[in-house]
Amino acid sequence: xxxxxxxxxxxxxxxxxxxxxxxxxxxxxxxxxxxxxxxxxxxxxxxxxxxxxxxxxxxxxxxxxxxxxxxxxxxxxxxxxxxxxxxxxxxxxxxxxxxxxxxxxxxxxxxxxxxxxxxxxxxxxxxxxxxxxxxxxxxxxxxxxxxxxxxxxxxxxxxxxxxxxxxxxxxxxxxxxxxxxxxxxxxxxxxxxxxxxxxxxxxxxxxxxxxxxxxxxxxxxxxxxxxxxxxxxxxxxxxxxxxxxxxxxxxxxxxxxxxxxxxxxxxxxxxxxxxxx
Numbered sequence: 578x579x580x581x582x583x584x585x586x587x588x589x590x591x592x593x594x595x596x597x598x599x600x601x602x603x604x605x606x607x608x609x610x611x612x613x614x615x616x617x618x619x620x621x622x623x624x625x626x627x628x629x630x631x632x633x634x635x636x637x638x639x640x641x642x643x644x645x646x647x648x649x650x651x652x653x654x655x656x657x658x659x660x661x662x663x664x665x666x667x668x669x670x671x672x673x674x675x676x677x678x679x680x681x682x683x684x685x686x687x688x689x690x691x692x693x694x695x696x697x698x699x700x701x702x703x704x705x706x707x708x709x710x711x712x713x714x715x716x717x718x719x720x721x722x723x724x725x726x727x728x729x730x731x732x733x734x735x736x737x738x739x740x741x742x743x744x745x746x747x748x749x750x751x752x753x754x755x756x757x758x759x760x761x762x763x764x765x766x767x768x769x770x771x772x773x774x775x776x777x778x779x780x781x782x783x784x785x786x787x788x789x790x791x792x793x794x795x796x797x798x799x800x801x802x803x804x805x806x807x808x809x810x811x812x813x814x815x816x817x818x819x820x821x822x823x824x825x826x827x828x829x830x831x832x833x834x835x836x837x838x839x840x841x842x843x844x845x846x847x848x849x850x851x852x853x854x
Contacts, residue, residue: 601627601671605649612681614656614762621649621677629670638664638679653679659686659711685712685762690736694769696800698832699776701745703728705738706756706768714760722754725770741770749774751833773800773832784824790817793838794831801831 603625610619623629623646631640637654649668656662666677690707697704708714716727716739724744731738739758746752751773758766783789794801794812801812805820805827818827829837 599626601625601673603627603629603668603670603673603675605668605675605677608676609678609680610651612653612679614682614684616653616655616681618650618652619679621651623647623649623668623675625668625670627670629668631666631668633664633666635662635664635679637662637681638666640666640677649677651677651679653681655684656681657684659683683711685760686710687712687714687758687760687763687766689758689766689768693767694771696771696773697743699746699773702743703740704743704770705731705740706770707736707738708758708766709736710760712760712763714758714763717757717759719755722752724752724772725754743770743772746772746774749777776830776832777834778828778830779837780826780828782824782826783820785822787819787822788817789820789825789827790815791827792829794829794834795836795838796831796833800833801829804828804830 603623606622606624610621612619625646628646631642631649633640637656639652641650641652643649651666653664661683662681664679664681666679668675668677686709688709690709695704695706714730716730718725718727724746726742728740728742731740739756741756751771753772754770756768756770758768779792781789781792791803791812793814802809803812803816803818805818806825809830810818812829812831820827831837
């Protein structure tokens with residue numbers, strides 16, 4: 578009988594001890610980590626009263642358990658994408674868990690949307706370059722190009738425009754400004770603004786015919802228009818235009834014009850425009 582009582586007492590003590598046992602717990606500090614696009618590592622303090630395991634849901638963020646249960650090292654690889662990204666690291670132990678969130682910044686990116694070189698006419702005006710960027714950027718204009726000024730950055734949802742003001746070009750020669758766009762962790766993006774000088778215009782009066790072959794122009798930049806009775810059309814090599822037999826003025830307006838061939842005009846084969854202005 579005494580033996581039975583002793584066994585029952587031991588069982589009761591064991592049951593009481595089990596009911597008073599400390600429940601498993603695990604906490605981490607910090608619970609959130611912010612990382613630059615270049616990547617790196619971060620140390621996390623782990624407070625746990627039991628053994629635990631760790632796993633990550635992204636292969637670019639790895640976690641390594643330290644020599645004891647009290648620390649964890651997180652390694653994050655470089656982000657080469659133009660978007661930020663997030664990883665979740667989970668520590669688990671006997672039905673409990675703790676979560677660490679890793680937020681990594683995007684790789685900064687600037688892309689010119691369209692041509693890296695723009696041409697504008699000689700008038701004072703505004704000109705803009707369209708860009709796609711996921712970060713703020715600064716603009717640098719080449720030394721000596723005081724005729725062009727940076728005005729503003731206008732932003733859209735995913736695109737922005739760098740707006741410049743240009744003074745009028747009173748010469749017959751084009752001028753050029755080199756522009757550089759820069760942002761943190763980005764390679765500089767170069768662009769060019771070329772402003773034409775004043776155009777040279779040659780007018781030819783024709784009558785008695787319905788079609789006239791336009792004089793051929795030789796341009797540096799091949800920018801020219803043909804004006805017939807006040808209407809402009811783009812110049813094309815060896816082009817002909819319809820004219821009024823009663824008489825029309827056909828004008829060739831060309832930027833960066835060097836010479837013009839007048840083979841259709843009796844007694845004149847060529848004019849060197851650099852000698853006329």
